[in-house]
Amino acid sequence: MLELIGLELTGRKLIGGALAAFIALGAGSAVAEEVGKVGVDWVGNDIIIDAIKDPKVDGVTCHVSYFDRSVIDRLHKGNWFEDPSDSSISCRQTGPITIGDIDMSEGGEEVFKQGLSLIWKKQVVNRIYDKKNETLIYLSHSRQVQNGSAKMSVTTVPLYGQNVVWSNSKPK
Numbered sequence: 001m002l003e004l005i006g007l008e009l010t011g012r013k014l015i016g017g018a019l020a021a022f023i024a025l026g027a028g029s030a031v032a033e034e035v036g037k038v039g040v041d042w043v044g045n046d047i048i049i050d051a052i053k054d055p056k057v058d059g060v061t062c063h064v065s066y067f068d069r070s071v072i073d074r075l076h077k078g079n080w081f082e083d084p085s086d087s088s089i090s091c092r093q094t095g096p097i098t099i100g101d102i103d104m105s106e107g108g109e110e111v112f113k114q115g116l117s118l119i120w121k122k123q124v125v126n127r128i129y130d131k132k133n134e135t136l137i138y139l140s141h142s143r144q145v146q147n148g149s150a151k152m153s154v155t156t157v158p159l160y161g162q163n164v165v166w167s168n169s170k171p172k
Helices: 002-007 013-024 071-076
Strands: 032-039 046-055 057-068 089-099 109-115 120-130 135-143 152-158
Touching: 032 057, 057 109, 071 109, 089 120, 089 135
Parallel strands: 089 152
Antiparallel strands: 032 046, 046 057, 057 089, 109 120, 120 135, 135 152
16 A cells, blocks of 8 residues: 555546646647645645646736545545546736737636546636726636536736736727
8 A cells, every 4th residue: 555655646647647748739728837735634635736827818827726636545435537626716917917819708718727537527717808897807617528516716817007918909
């Protein structure tokens, strides 16, 4: 059993590593950089914190946290191929804001995604522009083929009063 502790066959290493190359090839998708890792119990479960720069909005960085199950937890619970849907997000201005060609529709656009299971479940970050309130909204949630999850987290980056540069003209 102690040998299994050192293997680190976590979802992030097993699944995420294989999907990372595929995700990085996706047009417009952001790439996550792990900036923190907190152990939460003796079996090796962790909370991971990633920094994600919005690929179409320079000067905004999101920090997303999520649960990463250990191999011991996977063995114990029998659910080998997925991590929980829980996540948290916080986005802030981290430099001068320049907004590129972003989707202005009500559904916004996907900024980032990574696998939480071998095939079916993804952790997703969407950006939505609230034109009336001059605010960027970032939503972290999981997407599943069936039995969608209501677990989500939302954060905003207000643009009002900021010196924002729009690559295309500012929406009226």
